[in-house]
Amino acid sequence: MPVRSKSLNTLVIGIGQCGSNIADTFAELGFKAIAINTAEGDLRLLSNIPNNRRIVIGRDRFHGGGVGGNPSNGRTAMENDLDKVLDVIEEVNHNIELVIIPYATGGGTGSGGAPVLIEKLTEKFSDSLIIPLAVLPLPEDGATTIVNSAYSLSKLVKLDTSCIFLADNDWIRRSDMPIDETYDRINKSMAKYFDDILYLSSKEVVSNKKGDVLDRGDVINLLSAGAYGTFGYAKSKNKEVALEALLDKALSPSGLYADLDIRLANAFGLICRGPSNALRASTIFNKIREMVLKLENKSAYIRRGVYPNDSLQNVEILTIFTGVTRSPRIQEIIRQGKLAYEEIINAKQKRVEETLLADEFDLDAVYSRKPKAISIKEEIVEELPTVHKIDLDTIEILDKFENRIIIQDRTIGRIGDVYIVKGEYFCELCNSKDCKHIEFVSNMN
Ligand SMILES: Nc1nc2c(ncn2[C@@H]2O[C@H](COP(=O)(O)OP(=O)(O)OP(=O)(O)O)[C@@H](O)[C@H]2O)c(=O)[nH]1
Ligand SMILES: [Mg+2]
Structure with a gap:
């Protein structure tokens, strides 16, 4: 495959199996x-990365055999071998301007190791664009994968990156292809879209084209809008196209590689390629206008590149949304991750409790003259009740469990848990035992 020139000197660092692929x-x-x-x-x-750029980390502890989906071990492996990794990066680095770090959030090596390396890269290459490319798991991948993913994303969002790009494996559900081709397809798409925007904004293309083209500065601005980002894509089967339908697809959730609330995008780019008579200016401009009207930020950064080429047999639309501050899919992963985490911990606790019961008897509890339950009750009575103003329309119970109630408070735009431990309430949102959420929940219970 011929190598195309690129507008930014780029290094890609893949971590774990998915990231390396x-x-x-x-x-x-x-x-x-x-x-x-x-x-x-x-x-x-x-197949393509030279051997001296394939780095085994954590060999001392994990003997080159992987970390079995445990991000804590992935983290340790990266921390222990960080210098070795940085040495290889230093060898490859010749004024690197863009670093893309693909990894799966749901495994072990990438999930735990990537945030460690990315944090270091943001310090070491403070003038470069740092773009994690975080792959989200399929919901069917299981509870620990979701916990890993929630863990990794919660680390990642705290880092000073240019924009976190998301590729959701759940996209597979929307595609209709054999199972062994699906991952490959997502991997190839991500590489192709970055290659497309870097090539189409390169000197080679920009100096030969007049009019609507993206340049290097546009790409830098699109990639550094912060928060989350993703690509959208649509391609016609042949030259005969319904351009409007293609644009609609690349601009709608069905064409995007991750579920983002794109109305909240702070930057948006659109690239159209195809035979010149298929790229009708009025259709393209009207669609861009429609999209701009949907954006909440009326001063969002908008760029378009139109590349007519009569030798092309299809029309391709590529969109890029960045600076998007909300992803419903990530909110769901964090919510499910918390639930799964608690269930796993509870199940382990239960085993411990059962073992205790089988092996040991707490004689202190049997012979104590001041049973614990009474002193806890006394403590509760001593606390003075506080009256909170509760707005019934803004707080809602989403789900109830034996020791936990999930609530949503629309005034602060958050979902969280109220725990019931030994008859006492604790609100995670307020970090308090006494707040309006607790009063609401106890009234409803
Ligand atoms: N898109 C895509 N997803 C992949 C690929 N390989 C694995 N996955 C997904 O990645 C997640 C597992 O992460 P891996 O990258 O295999 O894990 P790892 O970082 O190597 O960690 P360990 O195997 O535990 O050391 C699961 O959600 C898989 O569905 C790939 O080539 N492409
Ligand atoms: Mg692996």
Whole structure:
């Protein structure tokens, strides 16, 4: 495959199996790429990244065999071998302007290791664009994958990155292709879209085209809008196209690679390619206008690039949304991750309690003259009740469990838990035992 020129000097650093596979796909398109994994065997399967850029981390502890989906071990492996990783990056680095870090949030090596490396990169390459490319798991991947994902995302959002790009494996559900091709398709799409925007804004293209083209500065602005970002895409089957339908697809949730609330985008780019008679200016401008009217930020950064080329057999629309401050899918992962975490901990606790009962008898509790239950009750009575103003329309109970109630408070725009521990309430949203949420919940119970 011919290597195309790029507007930004780019390095791709893939972590874990998924991340390395994606980095290898970038390498196929001529990107400088490094792969990092705790599993030596996975690294051997790559095709395009040179051997001296495939790094095994955590070999001392995990013997090149992976960390079995445990992000805590992925984190340790990266922390212990960070210097080794930075040495290889330093060898490859010649004025790197953009670093893309693909990894799966749901595994072990990438989930735990990526936030450690990304934090270091944001310090070390403070003038470069740092773009994590976080792959979200399928809901069917299981409870621990969702917990891992929630853990990794909660670390990632705190870091000083240029924009967190999301690619959701759940996109597979919308595609209609054989199972062994689906991951490959997502990996190839991500590499192609970055390659497209970097090539179409390169000197080689920009100096030969007049009119609506993206330039290097546009790409830098699009990639540094913060928060979350993703791509949208649509391609016609042949030259005969309903341009409007293609634009609609690339601008709507069904064409996006992750579920983002794009009305909240702070930057938005649209690229159209195809035979010149298929790219009707009025249709393109009207669609952009419609999109702009939907955006909440009326001064969002908007760029378009139109590339007529009569040798092309199809029309392709690529959209890029960045600076998007809300992803319903990530909110769902965090909510499910918290639930699954608690259930796993409770199940472990239960086993411990059962073992205690079988092996040990708490004689202090049997012979105590001041049973614990009474002193706890006394403490509760001593606390003075506080009266809180409750607006019934803004607080809602979403779900109830034996020891936990999930609530939503619309005034602060948050979902959280109220726990019931030994008859006492504790509100996670207010970090308090006495607040309006507790009063609301106890009245409803
Ligand atoms: N898009 C995509 N997803 C992948 C690929 N390989 C694995 N996944 C997804 O990645 C998640 C698992 O992460 P991995 O990358 O396999 O895990 P890891 O970082 O290597 O961690 P360990 O195997 O525990 O050391 C699951 O959600 C898989 O569905 C891939 O090539 N592409
Ligand atoms: Mg692995």
